[in-house]
Each structure stands twice: as structure tokens, then as C-alpha cells.
Amino acid sequence: MQFLSTRFCLGSSSAIWRLVALGKPVLDRVGLIIEIFHAHAETKEAKLQSELAALMYKRSRLVRVRGPSGRLTFGASGEAEVVSARGRGSGGRGFISGAGETELQLQRRRIHERRNHLRSQIEEVRRTRSLQRHARRRHGGSQGQSLATVAIVGYTNAGKSTLVSALSETDLYCDDRLFATVDPRLRSVVLPSGRKALLSDTVGFISDLPVQLVEAFHATLEEVVEADLLVHVLDSSAPNLDEQRSTVLQVLQQIGVSQEKIENMIEVWNKIDLLDKNIGDYETLNQDEYLSEVEEEENLDEDECQLEGEGEENLEEDECLTGGEARESEGEGDGSFSGDKLTQGKIMSELSSEEDMESIEDQHPYSHKQQEMTGMTGPCEVKSAEHLETSAVTGVGLQELLTLIDEKLSTQSSIVTRSLGPLDRKWRPTYTADTAKEAGE
Ligand SMILES: Nc1nc2c(ncn2[C@@H]2O[C@H](COP(=O)(O)OP(=O)(O)OP(=O)(O)O)[C@@H](O)[C@H]2O)c(=O)[nH]1
Numbered sequence: 001m002q003f004l005s006t007r008f009c010l011g012s013s014s015a016i017w018r019l020v021a022l023g024k025p026v027l028d029r030v031g032l033i034i035e036i037f038h039a040h041a042e043t044k045e046a047k048l049q050s051e052l053a054a055l056m057y058k059r060s061r062l063v064r065v066r067g068p069s070g071r072l073t074f075g076a077s078g079e080a081e082v083v084s085a086r087g088r089g090s091g092g093r094g095f096i097s098g099a100g101e102t103e104l105q106l107q108r109r110r111i112h113e114r115r116n117h118l119r120s121q122i123e124e125v126r127r128t129r130s131l132q133r134h135a136r137r138r139h140g141g142s143q144g145q146s147l148a149t150v151a152i153v154g155y156t157n158a159g160k161s162t163l164v165s166a167l168s169e170t171d172l173y174c175d176d177r178l179f180a181t182v183d184p185r186l187r188s189v190v191l192p193s194g195r196k197a198l199l200s201d202t203v204g205f206i207s208d209l210p211v212q213l214v215e216a217f218h219a220t221l222e223e224v225v226e227a228d229l230l231v232h233v234l235d236s237s238a239p240n241l242d243e244q245r246s247t248v249l250q251v252l253q254q255i256g257v258s259q260e261k262i263e264n265m266i267e268v269w270n271k272i273d274l275l276d277k278n279i280g281d282y283e284t285l286n287q288d289e290y291l292s293e294v295e296e297e298e299n300l301d302e303d304e305c306q307l308e309g310e311g312e313e314n315l316e317e318d319e320c321l322t323g324g325e326a327r328e329s330e331g332e333g334d335g336s337f338s339g340d341k342l343t344q345g346k347i348m349s350e351l352s353s354e355e356d357m358e359s360i361e362d363q364h365p366y367s368h369k370q371q372e373m374t375g376m377t378g379p380c381e382v383k384s385a386e387h388l389e390t391s392a393v394t395g396v397g398l399q400e401l402l403t404l405i406d407e408k409l410s411t412q413s414s415i416v417t418r419s420l421g422p423l424d425r426k427w428r429p430t431y432t433a434d435t436a437k438e439a440g441e
């Protein structure tokens with residue numbers, strides 16, 4: 001499920017524009033989220049859950065409204081025409097008759113009944129899933145070990161599905177829109193050690209989720225709670241990366257993921273190719289800026305030197321050089337390059353030297369200078385734990401991610417490796433040549 005921010009996190013999605021166009025109040029966005037979720041739900045479980053969420057949302061929105069006819073009724077706005085303010089007729093016979101339930105009571109009762117029905121169905125689906133999960137754990141991979149599940153979690157649109165597809169070399173539905181994934185999907189992957197694991201592509205999280213919805217979608221997120229390892233995917237190009245990270249951590253806690261699992265989680269900064277692109281742009285910009293500065297300096301220095309007498313030339317050259325060096329070292333302090341006659345070639349070579357590339361990268365993509373230019377704040381402000389940088393599109397960091405998953409899984413004590421000893425096998429009568437002969441007869 002997608003936990004949608006009612007703030008700007010909806011980004012450029014068509015849904016937000018629909019909302020803006022409709023001019024609906026903030027609360028109605030939740031209704032729309034459920035609506036979209038329901039429309040994209042594929043499995044029975046997701047459909048049931050979205051229906052339950054819609055029901056609970058409707059219940060919380062039951063208010064006294066004036067219907068189109070001008071009468072006071074109960075119900076969510078827009079539903080006024082289906083309910084009437086009058087109570088039902090009295091029920092029972094003779095003296096045991098009494099006032100019937102009001103429309104509000106009737107509607108609440110119906111919702112209550114439907115909710116109970118949906119809950120029991122969801123419970124059944126959950127039981128089935130739990131049995132399947134259990135079976136996966138017991139009957140392991142090809143080498144007899146248990147199949148570990150790795151849940152890929154993260155904010156919506158972080159690139160989870162793309163990453164899972166790239167890692168498992170399969171084709172999951174990915175799209176640059178909300179609710180691209182509504183059902184958790186499992187994909188198997190072979191880790192560098194040869195061990196098999198299951199990657200669970202989960203639905204994206206969003207902030208500001210009403211509590212009752214968290215409850216309703218709990219089953220969908222069960223996969224996350226039950227997983228052996230979590231991989232938290234972040235969109236490294238997102239301007240509100242810090243906010244997205246805390247939302248995801250909050251939701252994980254909310255749905256009951258243990259603190260230990262959260263601490264053991266692998267953090268992945270995806271879409272790093274977008275940052276590389278920025279770095280490329282920035283580098284070109286810096287070089288251009290620098291070269292124009294060098295040209296200016298050159299002209300200035302030449303003019304100054306020409307003004308001096310011939311006899312002083314050597315001395316002046318020395319001074320010019322000293323001045324240039326001094327400026328250069330000043331320039332180093334503020335990260336900008338200002339040069340002298342000698343420095344153009346030098347700085348060009350310095351730019352391509354590793355040290356300077358690093359210093360440029362230090363400034364990228366969220367250096368103060370660039371923040372001033374773009375007005376953006378970014379990951380460098382975020383004091384984060386260790387993270388791995390990947391690009392699900394170009395394939396950068398994928399092998400490292402698989403290796404890390406492999407390492408983490410092999411050090412986890414909770415995953416019991418199943419031996420293939422004779423006692424673990426099902427008992428069957430011994431099959432000898434005699435028995436084969438008997439069977440043939
Ligand atoms: N440039 C770039 N784009 C990426 C990368 N990974 C994913 N994308 C794009 O980001 C968009 C969202 O990707 P999804 O994989 O659907 O994202 P998700 O996290 O599964 O989204 P939800 O299922 O909605 O939660 C798609 O258009 C992808 O092509 C990446 O590493 N680099």
C-alpha cells in the first residue's frame with residue numbers, strides 16, 4: 001500500500017493534479033488514495049483490504065449533512081441522497097413495539113456487518129499466506145537451506161520494483177506514478193554464495209496515514225514484519241530524502257517491525273545515476289567558470305606586468321607568480337579556483353587528478369554553492385547510517401548489494417539452515433531390485 005503524503009510528496013503525479021483540480025479538502029485525498037489503490041489491487045487480499053479501508057474511511061466520515069433536497073441526513077458528503085434523516089418505522093407487534101433504528105444506526109450496523117465479513121475473509125487469506133511462508137522456510141532452496149525472505153521497503157517511487165526486477169532479472173511492473181505496486185510480489189534471486197533468497201517487492205510508504213488505514217493494511221505489510229532482512233530503498237535524488245527516511249522508519253515501527261531488524265536494515269540510495277548526471281553538469285560548470293576566471297586573471301596580470309619597466313621584468317614575473325600562488329591558495333580555501341599564468345594547465349591536470357575529483361564530488365551535488373544555485377537541500381545534510389549507492393537502471397552497485405544481503409543473511413542466527421541428513425527425509429520403504437521386480441509383476 002502506498003502511504004501518501006498529503007503534502008508535496010505526491011510530486012508530479014497525475015493524481016495530485018486531479019486533486020488540485022478538484023479542489024477537495026485534505027481529508028478527501030485519503031478517500032482518493034483508497035479509490036486508486038482499489039482500482040489497482042490485483043490479488044484477492046489487496047482487494048479485500050482496500051474495500052475494508054474504504055469502509056472504515058467511510059465510517060469515520062459519517063457526518064450529518066444537508067442533502068440536495070435540503071433535508072438533514074447522515075452520511076459522507078455526496079452520499080446524502082441515499083440516506084434519509086427519518087428513523088425506520090417502529091418494529092415488533094403490539095405492546096412490544098418500539099422506535100426503529102435511525103438511518104445513522106442502520107448505516108453503521110451495515111458497515112459493521114460488512115467489516116466483520118471482510119475481516120474474517122482477510123483472516124483466512126492471511127492464514128493461507130502464513131502457511132505458505134512457513135512452508136518456504138521449511139523446504140529450502142536447492143541446497144536444502146531455508147529460503148530467506150528479504151523485504152524491499154521504502155517510500156513510494158523510490159525504485160523498489162525496478163531494483164527487484166534488476167536484481168532478479170525479472171520484469172515487475174514499475175512506473176513513475178503512485179500506486180505502481182499494491183501487492184507484495186516475491187522474486188527469487190541467487191546470491192553470490194550460491195544461496196537462494198526471495199526478494200519481496202512491497203508497496204510504497206507515504207506519510208500522514210490515518211491510523212485506521214494502517215490497521216486495515218496490516219496484512220499487506222505482514223511480509224515486511226515477517227521478512228528475515230529488510231532493504232530500505234531511498235531515492236537519492238529526492239529533495240526531501242530525510243523526510244522520506246523518517247516516514248519509512250515511522251511506518252516500520254508502527255506496523256511492528258522489531259528494533260533489531262530496523263537496526264540491521266540495509267540502506268540503499270537508489271537512482272544514483274541521476275546524481276552522477278548532476279555531478280557531470282557541475283563539473284563542466286566548474287571548469288568553464290574556472291577557465292573564464294583564469295582568462296581574466298591572465299589578461300589582468302599581463303596588463304599589470306606590461307606597465308612595469310624592462311629592468312624590473314624578472315622581479316615582476318616572480319611577484320606575479322607569487323601573487324598567483326597566493327591567490328591560488330586563497331582559492332583553495334573557498335573551493336573556487338583562481339589562477340595565474342602557470343595554473344591553467346596545472347589546474348586542468350589537477351581537475352583530472354583523483355584528489356580534485358574527490359574534492360569536486362565532496363561539493364556535489366549538495367554543496368553550499370550548488371544549494372545556492374538550485375535552492376535545494378539534499379542528502380549531505382542528512383546524517384545517515386552507512387548506505388550503498390545503486391542505480392537500478394544502469395546496474396551500478398547491484399552486485400555489491402547482493403553481496404551485502406548474502407553476508408547479512410549468513411550472519412543471522414534466526415535463519416536456521418536445514419540439513420539434508422537421512423533423518424530429515426520422509427520415511428519411504430527401501431526400493432531394491434526385488435521390490436522393482438515385484439512391482440513389475
Ligand atoms: N534514473 C533512474 N530511475 C529509476 C531508478 N530506479 C527506478 N527508477 C524510475 O523510478 C520510477 C519509479 O520506479 P518504481 O520501481 O515503480 O518505484 P517503486 O518504489 O516500486 O514505486 P511504488 O511501487 O509506487 O512504491 C520508474 O519510472 C523507474 O523507471 C534508477 O536507479 N535511476
Ligand SMILES: [Mg+2]
Pocket residue numbers: 160161162173174180181201202203204
Ligand atoms: Mg513498486
